[in-house]
Amino acid sequence: MTGSLVGEQLFSSPEVESHLNTLVSDIQKFSEKIETVRPPSPDLQEKAQKTVDQIGQNRGRPLFYPYVGTGIGRGCYVEVNDGSVKMDLINGIGINIMGHSHPRVLKASIKGAMNDVVMQGNLEPNMEYSDLAGELIQLAQKNSRLRHCWITTSGSMANENALKMARQKNTPANMILALEGAFAGRTTMMAEITDNPGNKIGLPDYNEVLRVPYCNKFADMCRTRCGKEKALSRLKEHVANHEGKIAAFVFEPMIGEGGYRVACRDYFIPMLEFCREKEIAVWADEIQTFARTGNFFAYETLGFGEYVDLCTVAKTIQNGATLYTEEYNPQPGLIAGTFAGSSSSLAAGYEILKILQEGYMGPQGKIQQIHDKFVSMLNSLNETSCKGLLQDAGGLGLMVAVTPLDGSKDKMIQLLKVLYKNGLMTFGCGKGPFRLRFLLPAIMTEQDIERAGEIIEKSILELA
Numbered sequence: 001m002t003g004s005l006v007g008e009q010l011f012s013s014p015e016v017e018s019h020l021n022t023l024v025s026d027i028q029k030f031s032e033k034i035e036t037v038r039p040p041s042p043d044l045q046e047k048a049q050k051t052v053d054q055i056g057q058n059r060g061r062p063l064f065y066p067y068v069g070t071g072i073g074r075g076c077y078v079e080v081n082d083g084s085v086k087m088d089l090i091n092g093i094g095i096n097i098m099g100h101s102h103p104r105v106l107k108a109s110i111k112g113a114m115n116d117v118v119m120q121g122n123l124e125p126n127m128e129y130s131d132l133a134g135e136l137i138q139l140a141q142k143n144s145r146l147r148h149c150w151i152t153t154s155g156s157m158a159n160e161n162a163l164k165m166a167r168q169k170n171t172p173a174n175m176i177l178a179l180e181g182a183f184a185g186r187t188t189m190m191a192e193i194t195d196n197p198g199n200k201i202g203l204p205d206y207n208e209v210l211r212v213p214y215c216n217k218f219a220d221m222c223r224t225r226c227g228k229e230k231a232l233s234r235l236k237e238h239v240a241n242h243e244g245k246i247a248a249f250v251f252e253p254m255i256g257e258g259g260y261r262v263a264c265r266d267y268f269i270p271m272l273e274f275c276r277e278k279e280i281a282v283w284a285d286e287i288q289t290f291a292r293t294g295n296f297f298a299y300e301t302l303g304f305g306e307y308v309d310l311c312t313v314a315k316t317i318q319n320g321a322t323l324y325t326e327e328y329n330p331q332p333g334l335i336a337g338t339f340a341g342s343s344s345s346l347a348a349g350y351e352i353l354k355i356l357q358e359g360y361m362g363p364q365g366k367i368q369q370i371h372d373k374f375v376s377m378l379n380s381l382n383e384t385s386c387k388g389l390l391q392d393a394g395g396l397g398l399m400v401a402v403t404p405l406d407g408s409k410d411k412m413i414q415l416l417k418v419l420y421k422n423g424l425m426t427f428g429c430g431k432g433p434f435r436l437r438f439l440l441p442a443i444m445t446e447q448d449i450e451r452a453g454e455i456i457e458k459s460i461l462e463l464a
């Protein structure tokens, strides 16, 4: 009988709801005090530096930024324990798509925390687990054959599960086709798929990965001479040399750590067709692209959803997840694990998916508007005060990058530090040229974009 469950009574109680609303609005009062960028306070700096040093000491190497958040922010802005407020345009590398202290995300996560358990287990999931997986499947199945979802606590683990599903279905094939410039995560096998020797110093080579060149153009210029013929012929060569031994083709629909270059649909389709013909699993790693390219899935933005057998997501949903077709549904015993996710993060992930369905997606959606304004701000700086010092601005949706200064690693790192000093946090990607990349929050306003432009301009001119 509805209402007879005590849990249902708790989560639908008007009294509890009213406490929650009061709590969130009390937190908002603090959040509203975070107005805009401000410099560190001299009286807080020494203590703050000690915490930063302690973290470095604990980890055995320093933090990249002297950043320890105080636990409060507002939209793009976040307070740091040295008293400064930064504009955060990297969001913990893509975690906080709704920015800081978003009232609905906050409320969902507090409500999630009302659960009997902090962490839900795969043996004993609660409702939040079901809600998040259900919503992801709803979204995924609109434009693909994906029908199942397995939640994890990281993107790397979602990728590991996808890899196992591909290998099990296509056993004994073990090899993987992966892109040049790929990033796949930090487990042993994901470090192998990642095309960056710096991420696997001292690790053995398993020789299970075959490289396919990515498109070699920046921004939206990929349509001509992007190298798609070369990519297809390399892929075919690999398949011919390893017939029956390749389990999957894994790729980021838009390369992330590798430099935020956008490949067009024509780059992908012939390769995906060929993989389908050869029964090689098509695995889209959307851990970074998910919810950012103007559609929930970049395979929708690029129009190749019908080919996808496996798709991995994370970051935005506050958890990781592997989505898979009926065919790739693994046998019992292949994937499991203790943690299903924290009650708070599962609830917040679900709420974020709900918010994102309220005018953020599509060609006229908020994400595309932010993209257009941000890229045009960068281009206008490149044409005026920062002439030629911010080149090839582009990307997809909330993933935007630009080649700053001379494109060298040194200059890019120096620029990150100067931007931080001037109040803007972001990060790099690519190598040769090294790019400045932004994971823009979906709640960015026009005023925020203007403010970002001022800081970028000031910082570039300091270094030019």
Ligand SMILES: Cc1ncc(COP(=O)(O)O)c(C=O)c1O
Residues within 6 Å of the ligand: 093, 154, 155, 156, 157, 159, 183, 184, 185, 186, 252, 256, 257, 285, 286, 287, 288, 314, 315, 320
């Ligand atoms: C494309 C891609 N794949 C995999 C990962 C790994 O995810 P996680 O860091 O959550 O393990 C990332 C993280 O940045 C990523 O961008």
